[in-house]
Amino acid sequence: MRPSFLYLCLIALVTVNYAVGKDGEISNTIKETPFISCAQDAIYVRLKSTSKFEGNVYLKGQPTENTTCYQVLTTTNQIEVLIPHLECNVQRTRSLNPAGLFIVAIMIISFHEEFVTQGDKVFEIKCFHIQSSSAGRGRTTVPQELSISSSQPIHSLPICRYSVLRDANDNSSLVRFATIGERVYHDWTCEASGVSSMLCLLVTNCFVAEQLTGKRQDLIGDDGCSKDTAIINNLIYDDKLLAARQAVNVFGFADRPQLYFQCQLNLIERADNDTSCPRPDCAANPRLRRDIQTLLRERGTHVLDAASQRVNVLDLEDRLSDLPRHVCHDYVNPLTRVERAVPPGSVCVSKASFGIVIISTILVAVCTLAVVVGNVCRRTSLVAQHMDIE
Numbered sequence: 001m002r003p004s005f006l007y008l009c010l011i012a013l014v015t016v017n018y019a020v021g022k023d024g025e026i027s028n029t030i031k032e033t034p035f036i037s038c039a040q041d042a043i044y045v046r047l048k049s050t051s052k053f054e055g056n057v058y059l060k061g062q063p064t065e066n067t068t069c070y071q072v073l074t075t076t077n078q079i080e081v082l083i084p085h086l087e088c089n090v091q092r093t094r095s096l097n098p099a100g101l102f103i104v105a106i107m108i109i110s111f112h113e114e115f116v117t118q119g120d121k122v123f124e125i126k127c128f129h130i131q132s133s134s135a136g137r138g139r140t141t142v143p144q145e146l147s148i149s150s151s152q153p154i155h156s157l158p159i160c161r162y163s164v165l166r167d168a169n170d171n172s173s174l175v176r177f178a179t180i181g182e183r184v185y186h187d188w189t190c191e192a193s194g195v196s197s198m199l200c201l202l203v204t205n206c207f208v209a210e211q212l213t214g215k216r217q218d219l220i221g222d223d224g225c226s227k228d229t230a231i232i233n234n235l236i237y238d239d240k241l242l243a244a245r246q247a248v249n250v251f252g253f254a255d256r257p258q259l260y261f262q263c264q265l266n267l268i269e270r271a272d273n274d275t276s277c278p279r280p281d282c283a284a285n286p287r288l289r290r291d292i293q294t295l296l297r298e299r300g301t302h303v304l305d306a307a308s309q310r311v312n313v314l315d316l317e318d319r320l321s322d323l324p325r326h327v328c329h330d331y332v333n334p335l336t337r338v339e340r341a342v343p344p345g346s347v348c349v350s351k352a353s354f355g356i357v358i359i360s361t362i363l364v365a366v367c368t369l370a371v372v373v374g375n376v377c378r379r380t381s382l383v384a385q386h387m388d389i390e
Contacts (some may be wrong), residue, residue, distance in 0.1 A: 005056040026119045027051065036126035043083040043090075043105055045125065050074055054113055055120075060106035061211040061258075062088060081107065083125075089214040093262070093305040096158055158192035158199065158242070160265050162306035168245070178250045179314045186232070187241075188265065188306065190242040199267045199302075201279030202243045203235055204292065206263040210256040211310060220263065222278030223292050234282045242267075252313035261308040269300035293372040 028051050037044040057072045057079060069088040073080040083090065083105050091104045109121045165185045167173040175184050188203050206220035218227050226234050231251055235244045252259055268278065278299075280292055296303075 013055075026117055028053065028055075028111045029119060030109060030121055036127075038103070038129070041085055043085075043103065043125060043127055044081070045079075045081040045107065045123075047079045047081075047109065049077045049079065049111075053079055053111070054112040054114070055109065057081055058108040058110065059083065059088060060108065060122075063216075070085075079109070082331065083107075089308060091260075093307050094303065095128075096160070096267075096302055099130070102308060103127040103129065156300070158190040158267055160188070160267075160304060160306050161189045162189040162261065162263055162308045163189075164257045164261065164264075164308050164311055168247070173310055174309050176309070177312045177314065178253060180250055182250045183250055184250055186246050186248055186261070186308075188235075188244045188263065189269065190265065192242065192267075198240065198270055199242060200270055200274075200276065201237065201244060202265050202266040202268060202280075202292065202296070203244050204266060206232075206261065208259055208261050210253050211258040211260060212256065215253060215256065217259070225282035236280065237277070250311075250313060252315075255315075256277045257312050257314070258310055259313055260310045263306055265304050265306050266296055267302040267304075268296065269302075272300075 006198055015247045028049050030047050031050050035046040053074050053076070057070075059070050062069050069084070071082045085092075085103060088105065091102075093102045093104070096102075096104055103126070105125045107123045107125060108116075109123070110116055111119055163171065163186075164175045165171065165173050165187050166175050166178075168187075171187070171189075178184060188201070190199075190201055191387075192199060202224055204220060204222050204224045205218075207216045207218050209216040219232050220235070221227055224235075226232050232248050233246055235246050270277070278295055282342045
């Protein structure tokens with residue numbers, strides 16, 4: 001039987017309300033609570049502004065000219081947005097607690113025709129799809145508190161997260177901005193009250209994705225082993241904490257700064273006589289590696305997806321500010337101070353001083369040549385006189 005789903009919506013306004021109507025501010029904003037409809041294949045949003053809307057609507061991670069993705073219809077002060085899941089490549093993550101599938105889209109409402117301003121609003125829209133045993137259809141809702149009824153106690157379901165950390169010992173040190181080559185720590189952790197000793201964590205099917213175009217590259221295969229150890233090494237597990245971690249030097253796609261990472265987390269139920277958790281044998285020949293997927297099918301396994309926070313990766317040229325700096329002064333205008341990145345030990349001179357040095361060098365060379373030629377001529381003359389006397 002084909003599974004059916006129940007649809008709930010969540011929405012979070014992550015900007016603050018600014019005073020309107022003053023000089024230098026846009027005298028328009030969103031009024032009332034946005035209307036959200038979570039359908040099986042799309043998200044529908046309807047908002048109303050306080051006055052005529054003449055701005056733009058953007059979807060985070062999509063180019064503004066991508067008219068094949070989301071559709072926007074504005075009539076006076078009403079804004080309607082349709083966001084298809086497939087065309088817009090929205091983020092999907094499977095969840096165990098609560099059990100279901102999250103669909104996430106970030107929408108930006110800009111009130112100015114050309115520019116992004118302080119009064120703009122950013123909405124994070126989350127549609128939660130609950131698998132239901134009875135036939136159901138997507139239902140239309142307004143933002144509300146999410147309530148889940150389950151036959152299994154909620155505290156027994158693990159809560160998992162994927163974080164990119166700056167400090168390996170500080171789970172709150174989330175990386176938002178990083179430069180190429182910087183050392184960070186990828187961390188996978190599951191918390192399950194009272195059942196941690198009954199489960200094993202195995203991380204598989206990891207990828208990195210570029211936010212704007214959706215370009216992605218596999219990092220960890222379905223066998224739990226790294227696809228390229230030069231980028232990320234095989235993971236280190238801590239069975240006691242249902243956790244895995246690996247240090248990684250920051251990498252990224254060329255000219256694509258915003259990335260996120262996503263993995264499949266497999267929570268395997270331990271057998272009564274298990275003293276250790278199954279682990280991929282990544283050192284063996286790929287053809288001889290243990291079939292992890294077969295193991296996951298044979299054992300009781302709970303599968304969910306975990307996505308990291310978004311990370312903005314700075315290119316190599318953005319690291320010029322880290323180079324040693326030497327202060328040069330412009331002698332034409334003493335009030336001007338120019339800083340340039342130059343190798344240590346370099347000497348800065350003005351154009352005039354450099355010209356004087358060049359001219360002096362040329363004069364010294366000419367004088368030296370004249371002296372040498374004069375000495376040669378004088379010596380030649382003396383030799384000729386000596387020969388005449390003989």
